[in-house]
Amino acid sequence: MKGTNLGEFEELVLLTIAAMVEDAYSVAICDDLEKRTGRSVKLGVVHAVLNRLEEKGLAKSKLGESTHTRGGKRKRYYTITNAGKAALLKAKELRDQYWSMITPLSLKRI
Amino acid sequence: MEPRKPILPPRWATRLLSWYCKPELLEDLEGDLLEYFQRNLSTKGTLRAKSIYILDAIKFFRLYTIRKPELLHLLINWIMLGSYIKTSGRNIVRNKLFSAINIVGLAVSMSVGLILISVISDTLSYDRFNVHHSNIYRIVSRYEYLGNKDDDYMATTSPKVARMVKEEFSAPKEVAVFHRGYDGDFKIDDRTIPLKGMWANEAVLRVFTIDMIKGNPEKALSDPFSVVLTDESEKKLFGLEESLGKVIYLHDKSYTVTGVVRKMPQFSHIKFDVLGSFSTRPILEKNRDEESWDNVWSTWVYLLLPDGTDLDALKARLDELSQREDPTVKNTHIELKLQALDNIMTGENLGNEIGPVLGSSILWIFSSLAFVVILSACFNYTNLSIARSLKRTREVGVRKVIGAMKAHVIGQFVVEAVVISLCSFAVSLLLFILLKPFLISTGPNLDKLLTMELSPLLIAYFIVFAVSIGAVAGFFPALFFSKVNVAHVLKNMQTVRVFRKLTVRKMLIVIQYCISIIMVTSTMIMYQQYRHYVSFDLGFQTDNVLNITLNGNKPEILRKEFSEVPEVTSIAQSSMVTSVGNYWGTNMKYHGNPLDSAGVYFNMIDENYIPFFRIQLLAGRNFLNRSDSAKETEVIVNEQVLKRFNIAGGDPLKAIDDMVILDGKEMKIIGVMKDFQYGRANDRNQQKEVALRFAPKSAEIMSLKITTSDVFATYSKLESIWKKIDTVHPFEAKFYSEQIEKGFSGLIAAVKVVGFLAFLTISIASMGMLGMVVFTTETRLKEISIRKVMGATEGNLLYLLSKSFIILLAIAAGISLPLTAIFFQQIAFPELANHAPLGFGDLFWGVFAILLLALLMIGSQTFKVARTNPADVLKSE
Structure with missing residues (x-):
């Protein structure tokens, strides 16, 4: 396995799962990402990423209750695991470290 | 409002998904697709929603969604396979008649399929022995005169094209040239061996993968009067002796052997016994302009292109070339095109192919x-x-x-x-x-x-x-x-x-x-x-006529010998056999309209030809027997010639003694004959202008009329006479009717x-x-x-x-x-x-x-x- 390093899109998906808490299922994640990033997000891609996250042990899933809206098909809800949480924190920490090195002055010069 | 029937996504797409998808992922995916579909339905319309649904269902086909083949199912299928084969065997035996019908029927049709497969695999393996086969292209051309396009492209093109492409184009790495007609009787010491071959330039040995056994492949075909032999023809000419540097003769010209190559493989569309250096041509044919733009009948040009050449750009350059060169010949346009080597055997049917091609x-x-x-x-x-x-x-x-x-x-x-x-x-x-x-x-x-x-x-x-x-x-x-x-x-x-x-x-x-x-x-x-075609009324008598190809022998001697055979009743000579698909053409002009020059077909005959074949003369007389070393002054034409040039208003009697210019020579019309079928019976153009010229010396065909009850005995008698006179060539004699049949083979x-x-x-x-x-x-x-x-x-x-x-x-x-x-x-x-x-x-x-x-x-x-x-x-x- 490629290790637990997060790709950019993977991180976004994982963050969305963490943010949506109870309602994180594929279509909702897809919509949310589309809304926030402003780019078109393909369902198939989201599915692939969700599958990969689960494989890496960063997220876990369970099937929900069947509803009328989806022709009786159940939704698969994703929740973040401890490993996922650790990975997100690690990524954030890394970023923060860099941000702390950047002084407002150095950005201004650009 | 009535509740409307809900619009559902296409069922087959759902089925496809459930067929390939892992069962544990399926439900979720199906649900997602449905949710999207319903959303799209209201925003994008039914048609788009459906197409998106189908597309998504196909797009979900990924490595992680594919259902793994289940071991149990495989096992069942495997176990059952034995059982199926057993029951099949029993069923075949139980219904003997039906099985026999099925097996024989399928076998018969399958054998046709097998033949087809082997034919296709043979044709597809043509020319693949060339290392660069995918980079070799042939320049083919289409002749257009006064806007009349020929139907098909020809495999040949003008030698000028080869030179221009070589000098001006940057793309081709090599330009290989073949030219028709380096064949005939090769002589060495006192032996004569007939061989077939072509003129070729030095690039030929580099473009095609030809295995050089002896000699320098870079130089072998560069000097004039060089010849490269195949190992087979080397053996015929020299036996076991050393051949390199020796001199052989063709048509009284001497050629030095500069190389020996292995015989071309069976699956090559180019085959030859000998190759003469192309640089010899300008020396041999000093007087003729072979490089004229419309001389597109005898030269094959192959290009070796580097990888990734832009073929469209090359075609555009060829178009430019023909646009520039067209004005050098009046009323003529030559369209040039590239044909891939790999397509020659299986591609469109061209005229003037270098060898037999299936098409x-x-x-x-x-x-x-x-x-x-x-x-x-x-x-x-x-x-x-x-x-x-x-x-x-x-x-x-x-x-x-x-x-x-x-x-x-x-x-x-x-x-x-x-x-x-x-x-x-x-x-x-x-x-x-x-x-x-x-x-x-x-x-x-x-x-x-x-x-x-x-x-x-x-x-x-x-x-x-x-x-x-x-x-x-x-x-x-x-x-x-x-x-x-x-x-x-x-x-x-x-x-x-x-x-x-x-x-x-x-x-x-x-x-x-x-x-x-x-x-x-x-x-x-x-x-x-x-x-119908074979028994077509050609306008002259072909019964019991045996046509013998002279192969360069003097007609006088053969004629004397043959005429002593009692079964031979009469003999005539000509330069070609008509009505079997041979066409000899030249130009004719008439003083009534000196600017109008048109092609006429001709045959060169002796004085016996017209009575021999019972060609009907409408007016005038036959040729008289005289030595043909004198200048050619007389011609017999058919009615169509009179019509075409409007000679004497088409009246045969009045046309006699009128003058025409044939092949650049002033000639007197001494006879007018009825039109006969010069081309094959299925020739589209029936009304051909035909002229008969007198030239017994240049005869290539001797026709014998034979009256016998035992054809085979007569044939072998004639053959033994032939063998006495010509020890080199085989006796090539065919009955006219056979030749006509062969024309429709x-x-x-x-x-x-x-x-x-x-x-x-x-x-x-x-x-x-x-x-x-x-x-x-x-x-x-x-x-x-x-x-x-x-x-x-x-x-x-x-x-x-x-x-x-x-x-x-x-x-x-x-x-x-x-x-x-x-x-x-x-x-x-x-x-x-x-x-x-x-x-x-x-x-x-x-x-x-x-x-x-x-x-x-x-x-x-x-x-x-x-x-x-x-x-x-x-x-x-």
């Missing part, structure tokens, strides 16, 4: 015919299997009860069909080996073109082909059986309605007979045309091939029909017996049983006859000049023969059943 049209025709034959055999299988279903439905019912699923039943019947097709494959391989020599001998050049050698790869293709034929043939019966309703079958043993598929089966029979009738009638029509080859396939389709259709009749009569045995007891006569029963089949045959004839007639009248005949009219009488005889055959089969079977003793059948009840 795409033959491949297409043959493929489609083979397809039809194979289809017909598959129909038989389908038909008979479904017909037998009465006996097999119960077996299927039991299997299903025990736990077989639809897929298993399909598997079983497909396996059964594959087993049968593999049996037929064994038979067809035998047939293939038997048929191969027959096929290769049908076409005039096929023996040179094809080997059809069996190789492991070819056998592998064959097996794949056999298995797929089995799968195709077994698929519909399998589908039919898999749909059997278990409860229905098992509850009601006797009254299974298996004849629901009757219409399909009837249709298949009608199609089979349509195909047979179309093939048979087409064969007959083509044969009619062949007879393509047509007769087509007749043979189509006729053979027609025979196969009839046999297959008849076998299928036989099977069907046997089956129907057997199943109706009891009914017939009861009818008989009740007082039906044998005639009544015969009528009852055969009625439905006869109706089918009538329908088939009704469909296929008009189709054939329309095809030939509307499509084929307009392409054929001088064709014979469609003989409806012959057509009906052909159909009648097929129908008679079918009736014979129906009759014999029904008669057998009608004659059975009803007591025997009914007592067991």
